[in-house]
Amino acid sequence: MTIYNLYIFDRDGQMLHYAEWVRKKQSGMSRSQVSPVDLREGYLTYCTNKYRLHLFETPSRIKFVLNTDAVATGIKELLHQIYTQVYVEYVVFNPMCPLSKPIESELFAARLDEVVRQSPAYASRPA
């Protein structure tokens, strides 16, 4: 399993953060419809034969978009963890971090990287 990259958008669609672990510029043929798994929980995913995109949206409309290889699992949990343990703790709890501007905190970026690298879905080799 491999994690490619992550985008965080605010409620107005502005990008707050971009992080990249493995980038393979491949789109592939779409294999599935973009269909909400469970709207109440704000999680959505679609898959092509090259990658899978996962979207987690909080009720406050912050969006976390993570691209992985097609077989990665447990990403919903990982995105929730990124929201609760990284975004909330290092951006929301930091009064010096404006909420509607790109995130400049290095602590945030470092912690995000750590959480992703420690997740079971992360493997350093592209599959």
Added chain:
Amino acid sequence: MSGELFTLTYGSLVAQLLKDYENVDDVNRQLERMGYNIGMRLIEDFLARANPGRCYDLRDTADKIQQAFKLYLGVSPSIGSWNPGGDEFSIVLETNPMAEFVELPDHCLGLRYSNILAGIIRGACEMVQMEVMVWFIADQLKGDNVTEIRIKFVKRLEDAIPAVAEEAEVQSAVKPPSSTRASPCWSGFRTEDRDSQRPHCSAHRVE
């Protein structure tokens, strides 16, 4: 953490504001504003910790506000006094932890001591697309039996995403992305300001 420390810290904040403004109406306004800024951030912590999901009606919202009171203030207020239209309700606190050890002196009778709560509720609701009005209708500090906060649903705030997102993409194709990111969006306190800034804001982005 001890609730007393919080209560006393809030008390010194109110005392300081009274010293700074010398006018209870200004203090009420400042407390509401500070609360609004707290609520904007506190909602994220609430969503992350309690994982309550979206609200589908105002009764749902009322339950979640009750839950938040439990989480942050350690009290369980009762919810009630719904108006016939179902867009207005009360939160009734038997005891108000913010106002412990407090007595209002005579020259402060116009002060809404716990007004920060009104701001917090308004700010938090706004972040989940609900514009609400919040005000105190009973206060134990003023001799009432309970403290009662009234909440009125005003309107649902709509997203203004698609147009802005497209413009941002077009712009990032010609300019370095940093300029897109740095463009200030709204940071006002009131939704009217926010709405009046929007057109200006998107016009700025197209340039």
